[in-house]
Amino acid sequence: DTGVSQNPRHKIxxxxxxxxxxxxxxxxxxxxxxxxxxxxxxxxxxxxFQNEAQLEKSRLLSDRFSAERPxxxxxxxxxxxTEQGDSAMYLCASSSGQxxxxxxxxxxxxx
Amino acid sequence: xxxxxxSQPEMSVQEAETVTLSCTYDTSENNYYLFWYKQPPSRxxxxxxxxxxxxxxxxxxxxxxVNFQKAAKSFSLKISDSQLGDTAMYFCAFPGRGSQGxxxxxxxxxxxxxx
Numbered sequence: 258d259t260g261v262s263q264n265p266r267h268k269i270x271x272x273x274x275x276x277x278x279x280x281x282x283x284x285x286x287x288x289x290x291x292x293x294x295x296x297x298x299x300x301x302x303x304x305x306f307q308n309e310a311q312l313e314k315s316r317l318l319s320d321r322f323s324a325e326r327p328x329x330x331x332x333x334x335x336x337x338x339t340e341q342g343d344s345a346m347y348l349c350a351s352s353s354g355q356x357x358x359x360x361x362x363x364x365x366x367x368x
Numbered sequence: 369x370x371x372x373x374x375s376q377p378e379m380s381v382q383e384a385e386t387v388t389l390s391c392t393y394d395t396s397e398n399n400y401y402l403f404w405y406k407q408p409p410s411r412x413x414x415x416x417x418x419x420x421x422x423x424x425x426x427x428x429x430x431x432x433x434v435n436f437q438k439a440a441k442s443f444s445l446k447i448s449d450s451q452l453g454d455t456a457m458y459f460c461a462f463p464g465r466g467s468q469g470x471x472x473x474x475x476x477x478x479x480x481x482x483x
Binding site for chain 2: 290357362
């Protein structure tokens with residue numbers, strides 16, 4: 258068990274650019290979640306996968322956001338035409354039951 | 369709407385003393401889990417303790433214990449014999465209605481343990 262990993266750990270981008278983050282869950286976990294955490298706030302749910310199927314999306318997930326989990330293993334979160342308001346920590350978590358295990362997050366700064 | 373409220377944005381405690389962090393929540397569900405997560409500075413979030421709502425007995429994990437009051441929808445975390453390594457943000461959380469586990473978090477309490 259190597260834990261949940263996320264890459265990159267930090268990303269600085271200019272407004273209007275596209276960015277993509279990757280999450281590698283714990284290998285036997287079939288559920289994968291994306292959250293966004295802004296400064297001074299708790300994480301907010303974005304979307305959830307069970308295996309390769311995206312089963313739930315938050316209203317926070319605008320049309321500029323897309324997530325995939327093509328083979329039910331790793332997942333990617335892409336943000337198109339980034340805006341300054343997208344600056345946040347993006348957290349990935351995985352589970353096989355009730356417990357969610359979080360990755361270290363990707364901190365996005367949009368300048 | 370399902371909500372989680374942590375009314376203490378910041379708290380501090382002397383090393384070796386006891387501190388209690390409060391959390392209230394609102395849900396119409398009957399069976400659910402409640403969680404406390406810890407997020408140390410610049411480090412990833414880890415689970416501290418969880419409580420199953422149908423269990424009356426309060427959960428305990430070493431120095432961490434909860435006071436779960438289901439009728440009052442209260443779920444406080446008690447940290448005994450506080451250590452410097454307990455300095456972190458603490459988040460109360462529970463699964464959203466009808467969800468497959470995605471968590472609703474409070475805004476967190478920043479705990480500082482002072483030597």
